Amino acid sequence: MTTMLFARHEASRAAAPAGRSAAQRAADQPAEIIDDPRIERFDLAAEAGAASWHIQVARPAGPPPAGCAVLYLLDGDATFPLAWHAQAAAGIRDLALVGIGYPGGRRIDVRRRYYDLTPPTAAEYMRVRDPAVRTGGQDAFLDFIAGPLRDAVARIAQPDPARQTLFGHSLGGLFALHAMMTRPALFRSYAAADPSIWWNGQSILREAAAFAGGIDAAGGTLARPVRLQIETSGSLPPTLGRARDDAAREGEEPAAHGLAHRLAAIAGFEVYLRHEAHETHGSLMAPSTVDAVAFAAGAVPDGVQRLAR
Template sequence: MKTLLILACVLGLAPSAFAAGSGATGWAPAVLPQSVQRDLPSHHTGRSYRIFVSKPSAPAPATGYPVIYVLDGNAQFPLLALQARAQEKRAAVTGQAPTLVVGIGYPIDGLNDEQARAEDYTPPAADLSDTGDEQARRQGGADRFLAFVEDELKPLIERSYPVDRQRQTLFGHSYGGLFTLHTLFTRPQAFQTYLAISPSIWWNHRQILDEQRAFAQRLADRPQPLRLFLGVGALEQPSPLDAGGNDPRRQRLDSRRMVDNVRELAATLAPLERAGLRSQLRIFPDEGHGTTALVASGRALGFAAGQPE
């Protein structure tokens, strides 16, 4: 509930959203301006996705709109959409082109479909018996989900809006951050800019690092311009000095090493700048796993536009 209240307050929807649920009369559902949605079935994954789009009011540049694709769209899209509108109003000052925001979510009323995203956002593996996720019924569907994005979603967006194919960004948090890294490491040409926030590097014994090593070799052989933003909250990994080491939640956080994993990945990727990968690391002080997504999303559009962090 705390996360819901934070999100609602940030979006300015708290009074109407919560009063409507209390049975008060005279309230109508809140509507996000300049935004539309539809459900899109996928032949690749066998499930449907709720697609949210926020289109700028300004005409598209000659090359088309830059696009940012946002995973966990039910939760993450509203904030990015409102930020895109605010940036558009300040375009004369920032010089930033209006951005098309596309949220990829699920046809649910809540913020996340935990079972669906656990399957869609985790990479394939020969052995999924000990991934560290004890709740997910199915995992390892990231390649099918990426095929949906590339073969079904992107063509739909490009038929509907003028899009700059050379300015496309992927934004993901947690398992979405893991999927963002998987896409960068296995299909780097899919996007030009990647934002991996609190990525679940711990998943399946840090399998993603094997993909990173293969990617580093390919990029060294065939350089290409790519940009990566890595973000994590300082509170996502407890300090060794903190009390409560026997608490099960504390033990889980210790074992996942969220901050250390991101730091180590950033250090490993830094030498790839000469091959075209410009990466940045940001550790957000006083932020935990949930709030890091909110804070990092505030920087997503600027980073996608090439503004210095």
């Protein structure tokens, strides 16, 4: 892996919503549409008649390589523009971007993302006021990414299978961790920003324990090395308040930090961590997207700590 420092593009940071209340207001705002001949946009479904996703694919800026790095961006209607601007500011040319969003033109489709990004969730753990919200679609969504979407990207961008990264924020971060622990070979790198570890009674930590136990039983080393970058913010979504399990009291270390250290102890894992005390859960989306661009390009974002085994 090429190691370099990567300075953030401050314009991307400035675009971040200031906290969750601002993020809620921003969710229904129109998504930024970038007009460039390198970008292809299309709707894609897992099968005929099923609900589709809105996909944006940006080819690498440089001459078509034999195989380019690829960054898959969850909540793509919000994160794809941030990644596009960050990539341009950094002059990264050998990286394709894939934004996975939803038809409709909004930055965030709240109901669909709840379904796509979560495991089946017991009623006792539901902290969502909208009665129309459904959960439990994460494995079907992962099947879509691993199958129809990757096939479509392969026809457009000539990806290098060994240089592919999945990035998600909040529930997207939770999904990225689930993908990593259930199909670690699907991507070379995973980036999770403020992953919602509290979701479903912290079921992701039980999943992590089973994942680590399976590795131990198989000899203690990942069959294929994995890179993981975790970033956390310094405050909680206000609507969750003290009910949230992973960092509900001021000054308490987020559960994501403990998970990062446990995974770093496994041979074959390359784990990076950054805590953004000055960022909120909502405002972390923009700078963590910038860092994900660097990470996908094989760089070490400035200020990110690599955890020792």
